[in-house]
Amino acid sequence: MTNPPEPTIPPPLPGEEASWEVTLPIGQRLRRANLPVELVAGVVLLLGYCALAVYALAAAGSSIGDLPTNPGWVDGTAIGPSRAHPFGVMSGLGVDVAAALVRSTPWDVAIVGGILVIALLIGLFVGALAGLYEEGAVDLFLTFWMDSVSGVPPVVLVAAVFFTIAPHIQSSRFLPAFVLLFGLVLWPYYARPVRARARLVADSAYVQAARASGAGRLRILVGHVLPNSLGPAFAQVPIDVANVFFVLSAFPFVACYGGAETPLFGLLSPLPHLPFPEWGYLLAQGACNGTSVIWTYNHWWMYAFPAAVIVLFGFAGALTCDGIQKTLARHSSI
């Protein structure tokens, strides 16, 4: 089989390419790039969250790790959303919901971001490697590891492992350890779809062409296989955002809801100290203090707003990932 002759492109005139790049305003360039609407919406939302995080960091300064609690609200009567408290006040914890959510933003963005970066970095690399060298050592290891680890829900695995080692590490290292552990548990879920895709990419004409033209293994992996195999991995992102927030909120919820019957559940938190500004923790406290079988006492704002912030964050992630997937699918061919 002979490779098709490469189309000859005339060399650009001096300064031509540069001037094209410079003269086109950024708005037009984006429009010309024809990005999917999901990607734009998702990135805008995520940038909004990041801006909020930066604002919170700047506004809170060194007290970023403390919830702005007010003892007067702890046992007080329910204060619903109003002009002074746009998201209402959470009794029990005694915080203004909006202020607490803003204070939490940098932490949650960092937790979720850290976990996803670790999982994606390992998962993409190992997945691409396994797909490229089918039935090689990495592939066999990944397949076996993935098949085995999928026997336990990642949430249970993280909870079981983290909460057994937690008593032995300093509480200030809880969050980094939690992020690292979660990333390590999740990476196979990214490697598997990448591997499936990379198997197809590895057989494609352009990879064979690169191989024939003497490209090194690393260059084929990083330059050809990896970029063309990332797409399917992104479908997993929203599921893992949900998993992360499940662990962060379910255990504090049971600790609060069970009260005296589950006193030790309070220990099952990856947060360095309690109370701590973190969305999942706020949701747990809100669901615990705000829900009631009697409608009059069902203070919806205590749990609806934290839940909405989490859902919107996951939604932004999902939109971005769907957009990335679409963009990658548009530019890649097998």
Added chain:
Amino acid sequence: MFVGDASTGVYALDLSHNGSVLWSDVLPAASVQLDVADGVLFAGTTAGQLLALSESNGTSLWQVQLNGSVVQAVGVAGSNVLAAASDGYLYAIAVASGTLGWRTYVGVPAGGPSVEGGRIFVATSSGTLEALRTSGGIVWTSSVGASIATAPAASGADVLVADLSGNVSDFSTSNGTLQWRWNAPAAGVDDSVHATPAVDPQRVYVAFDSGSVRAFNRSNGGLLWATAGAYSGFPNPSAVAVTPTGVYAVLNGILLLVDLNPSSGRTLFESYLGSFVFTSPALVSGSLFFGAESGCVAAVGSQGAFARWPVSGTVVNATDRAPLAGAFVSVGGSSTASGSDGTFSFSLTNGTYVITTFLPGYASSNTSVVVRGPTRGIEVRLSPLVVYRVSGILRDQDSGRGLAGIAVALAGPNEFARNTTTGPGGFFLLAAPNGTSVLTTPAGPGYDRSSLAIVVAGGPVFGAVLLAPPTAVPTDARTPSWLYVALPAAALLAAGWYAGTRELGHRRIARGLPPAVLSRFSFYITTRVLLLFAQVAFLLGLLYAVTTLLPAALSGQALCDTIGTGCAGCGWDDLLCTAPLVVHGFVGELVDLFTFQWGSDTLGQLTEPTTTFLGWWLPNSVQLGVVAMALAVGIAYPAALVAGWRQGGVFDPAARAASLVGLLTPSFLLVILLVGAVVPAYVHAYGELPYGLLPGPAWFVTHGGQPSWIGVGYQTNPTGFPLVDGVVHRDWAFEQIVLLKTLWQAAIIALVYVAVFLRHSWAVAATTSREPQIGAARARAIPERTLLWRYTGRRVLPFFVLTFALTFPAFLLTQSLVESLFFDQGVGYLFFSDLTSIATHPKVVEQGGVLQVALFLLILLTLTVNLVADVVARYLDPRLRSGAG
């Protein structure tokens, strides 16, 4: 006394015989309102009937039909019975004959009529108070200026009305002039009044819906006191009643009975009634009666039953009357210790009690005491135990040599205890009272614990011989040693088999036969099954390493403490010493797991072998899981297919967005909101809480008791599946509840799971709908419906099976969560409750711990489901089956 229930029953209770039911009857319509006069019981119904029943046996005397439903109560004035009906008329009907005496239009009544001093008073919901003569004419009308929702209280020259704005008004009975009025400081929802005020000669008591009780000066309306309100609970009416001994309130219709001091409002006593109370208490011959939602009627005596009297006494030695300090004294559930002068005191209500007294070295005593008021000077006499000499020798069990310098403890009856140390030759001397005593020596250097029971029968015991077993080298009987041979042998056999089949394959090819005896598909299944065990072992090894070894290493514990297979006492840095121990411990664990040696578990009051728990509750979980799975598949399969098929339509983004929201909202929040939505309705419909999979104990109390085919673990017999067993025993009421609870919980599980499933399966349907054969079929003018359900449906089915396997852990997690939040008797609840015990037991993978077993079962189940799904998907899809995919 007479009680009507929420359906159509009316019951007569005998108050002099513990409230036993004298007779009961069924009326033609619901909601009975009762009153009694001259041996006749009147009942008004929502359907507008007024019935007269014989008080003694419930036979119907007469019945008349009114135009509206009978609003609240029926009062008797003279020879007439009064009924306020919703058509706005007050009817007076002759008690003897049931003929209409007169009727007067008063407006829609807020409650029943109140009769005092030859006048009839009716409050209307529009806020007027009407006073009528007993002959029916209206004497006067006054208005309170707010809606009223309860009957007025008429007493002497006053008629009192509390309204929904929280105002209390006192009118003169003679001409309706307002005597005084108390205006609510800030009218709110919580401060309305739904209960008739209670009146005594000096005060008026009003229970507000906030749970606050206020007392007013009856002559001028001055506020005397108010109890703290803001009792958050059910927003149901509070009620208050006056008895000769005090003022009692039911706050917010909930549970709490409060005994108030009439002059100060101070709470004297609080009692939880154990059930919801929706109606006002009734005062009959000095006792208060509450109709509780559990269907029980509770009576509170007024003869000081709630008063607690001081009861005190002294514990003395029966021989010399010297006071005894430190004796344990207990009465009726509470206990104390006697002081240095031997005195003790309790506070008790009226009744007969047994004071149990106990002091080591004395015979315990039971003293009976009758409390009818303050009781002092009770003398409890304790007889000292007579002790006898107990002597003997402690010997080495193997050599028979006497052992000196070892502690010997004697534990006798009544916590009699003595200690000593063996002297030369192992001799010891102790004392013990009559009865059985146990001699023990602790485990010490070189010797294990030893014990001996002796019986003292009125004389000394000589020559008791205690045998101390020398400490043996720790051996582990649990792990069969043959494993060390069997495992390498199995590995060798597998390698040999692999090489052999290869060789055989070459020979078969040489003869022109297919290379393998097994087809490619069969070979795939075989390898996957063999791999399953390797995967289970691998995963358990991973968990073992991370959750058992890592914490032990981090905390620097000795290895022997962690694994429990004996202690070599080597440190973590000595790999040659620790490695065999680690392997030994892990292999032992695997053997335990695969041979059903699963230890025992505790949940609530039950401590049972883990296998027993699983035997009881696995069917419950399986039943719930199967129903939930059926519901989930029924929703998710068509939804994913249609959403993936019609991309760009409305259904597709809507379904995807809904599934994303469902996925991202933590499932416990969804579950708790969905649970909360049904609790009030369910409680009203069935009189119990909607938790568990079976009806609760309260339900059984009102339905003939717990049947014999439901066991201690609340498991049903004979099959264990509650739905099946209900049918087997033809208990349809039971079946209905179980079906309702199962369906409801299954629906919640399905709802959460469908969100997860859709997220995965949507893309498959979307990809398939773009495949060339679909386009080709469409070109052949095959209808879209056929394309969707037959072509695409069949094509995506294998992938849906794989998706199912992929999301199966999420399903199990959701079911466990739902089981836990519903407190179901299920494996998921067991698993979650054990997951919570991590904090108490830092070792997750613990020998015999049920969490370890649960993780093992979870892993085995999920991997098996994965395997089956892979095999089924391959079988369904010919392309995969041939090995092309």
